[in-house]
Amino acid sequence: xxxxxxxxxxxxxxxxxxxxxxxxxxxxxxxxxxxxxxxxxxxxxxxxxxxxxxxxxxxxxxxxxxxxxxxxxxxxxxxxxxxxxxxxxxxxxxxxxxxxxxxxxxxxxxxxxxxxxxxxxxxxxxxxxxxxxxxxxxxxxxxxxxxxxxxxxxxxxxxxxxxxxxxxxxxxxxxxxxxxxxxxxxxxxxxxxxxxxxxxxxxxxxxxxxxxxxxxxxxxxxxxxxxxxxxxxxxxxxxxxxxxxxxxxxxxxxxxxxxxxxxxxxxxxxxxxxxxxxxxxxxxxxxxxxxxxxxxxxxxxxxxxxxxxxxxxxxxxxxxxxxxxxxxxxxxxxxxxxxxxxxxxxxxxxxxxxxxxxxxxxxxxxxxxxxxxxxxxxxxx
Ligand code: KG4
Ligand code: ZN
Numbered sequence: 001x002x003x004x005x006x007x008x009x010x011x012x013x014x015x016x017x018x019x020x021x022x023x024x025x026x027x028x029x030x031x032x033x034x035x036x037x038x039x040x041x042x043x044x045x046x047x048x049x050x051x052x053x054x055x056x057x058x059x060x061x062x063x064x065x066x067x068x069x070x071x072x073x074x075x076x077x078x079x080x081x082x083x084x085x086x087x088x089x090x091x092x093x094x095x096x097x098x099x100x101x102x103x104x105x106x107x108x109x110x111x112x113x114x115x116x117x118x119x120x121x122x123x124x125x126x127x128x129x130x131x132x133x134x135x136x137x138x139x140x141x142x143x144x145x146x147x148x149x150x151x152x153x154x155x156x157x158x159x160x161x162x163x164x165x166x167x168x169x170x171x172x173x174x175x176x177x178x179x180x181x182x183x184x185x186x187x188x189x190x191x192x193x194x195x196x197x198x199x200x201x202x203x204x205x206x207x208x209x210x211x212x213x214x215x216x217x218x219x220x221x222x223x224x225x226x227x228x229x230x231x232x233x234x235x236x237x238x239x240x241x242x243x244x245x246x247x248x249x250x251x252x253x254x255x256x257x258x259x260x261x262x263x264x265x266x267x268x269x270x271x272x273x274x275x276x277x278x279x280x281x282x283x284x285x286x287x288x289x290x291x292x293x294x295x296x297x298x299x300x301x302x303x304x305x306x307x308x309x310x311x312x313x314x315x316x317x318x319x320x321x322x323x324x325x326x327x328x329x330x331x332x333x334x335x336x337x338x339x340x341x342x343x344x345x346x347x348x349x350x351x352x353x354x355x356x357x358x359x360x361x362x363x364x365x366x367x368x369x370x371x372x373x374x375x376x377x378x379x380x381x
Pocket of ligand 1: 010139140141142143166167168170171182183184185188274275276277278279280305306307
C-alpha cells in the first residue's frame with residue numbers, strides 16, 4: 001500500500017510517499033522545504049508568511065516526489081495530511097490540497113495527528129514496525145510530552161511542560177544571548193566550547209514520580225547570570241560556559257524523566273523524536289542511560305526528528321495496514337489532542353491521579369474499559 005503524505009502544520013512544507021511492507025513502512029521519497037531563512041529575521045514563525053510559502057511550495061513538491069520514484073499519482077492508495085495541532089492557516093493549505101487531490105484521484109483522504117506522527121517517526125526512521133507498548137518522548141519547539149503508547153489511538157499523557165517547550169527554551173535563551181533563530185543548534189555550537197558544570201542551574205521537578213517539565217526557572221537563572229556579566233554581553237566566548245550548563249540542565253531533565261516514565265509505565269521501549277533530538281548531547285545521554293537501564297531505545301534520525309511528511313503518511317499507512325480506522329480527514333483542528341479525553345489530558349498535566357478520575361468517570365457513565373484510554377495503566381501518579 002502506498003500513501004502520499006503532506007505536512008504543513010508550521011513552517012516546513014513536506015511531502016512524502018511511503019509504502020508498507022510486511023515488516024515496516026518505507027519512505028520511498030520525501031522532500032522538505034524549510035522556511036527557517038524566511039522567518040529568521042523575525043525571531044520566530046510569521047504565520048501569514050508560512051501560509052503563502054506552503055501555497056507556493058505544494059504544487060512543486062508533490063510532482064517532485066512522484067518524479068523521484070517514477071510513479072504517477074494513480075499509483076497511490078490514499079492521501080494523508082496533518083489535521084492538527086498546528087497553525088490553523090498553515091494546516092488549512094496542506095489539508096485542502098490533500099483533500100482536493102484525494103477527490104480528483106477518487107482515493108481516501110486521511111487526517112493525521114501531527115503528534116502521532118512524531119511518536120512513530122523513530123520506528124519509521126529505523127525501518128522497524130511500530131511496536132506497542134512504548135513510552136514516547138516528543139521534545140520540539142512546540143511540545144515537550146511524555147506519552148504511554150498502548151496501541152493505535154490509545155495514548156496516555158504521562159507528563160508535559162507546564163510552561164515553555166524544551167525547544168522553545170533553547171530558542172528563548174539563544175535570543176537573550178543574541179543568537180539567531182532557531183536557537184537550539186546555535187546554543188549547541190556554543191556549548192561545545194564550554195564547561196557544562198560551570199554554572200549550577202536549576203532542574204525542574206526532580207522528584208522521580210513527577211513527569212512534568214518546567215523550563216521557566218532555568219530560563220530565569222540563565223537570564224540572571226547573563227545580565228550580571230557585562231563580558232558575556234559584549235564577547236560571545238564568555239557565554240560558552242553558560243550555554244553548556246543550560247544545555248546540560250535541559251538534557252538532564254529530559255533523560256531523567258524519560259527513563260522514569262519507562263520504569264513507571266513498565267514498558268521496555270522508549271521512542272524519542274522532535275527537533276531537540278537533533279542535539280548530540282541529548283542523543284548520547286539517552287543512548288548511554290538506556291543502555292545501562294536495559295531499555296530498547298528507538299531514536300528518530302536527523303531527518304525525521306524535525307517536522308516531516310514521512311511520519312504523516314506513515315501513520316496513515318500503518319493504520320490502514322493494521323485495519324485501524326483512520327481519521328476521516330474532513331477538517332483541520334489546530335488544537336487536536338492526542339488523548340481520548342481532554343479532561344484526562346488536563347488532569348495528567350496537573351499531576352493528579354488520572355487513574356482515579358477515569359475510573360470514577362467510567363463508573364458514572366457506565367462506560368466499558370475499551371471506551372476510554374486504558375485506566376489500569378495510569379497508576380504512575
Ligand atoms: O520539531 P521541530 O522542528 O519543530 C516543532 O514542531 O516545534 O523543532 C524545532 C525546535 C526548535 O525550538 C529548535 O531550536 C530545536 O528544535 N532544535 C534544537 C536543536 N536543533 C533544533 N534544540 C537543541 N539542540 C539542537 N541541536
Ligand atoms: Zn512537530
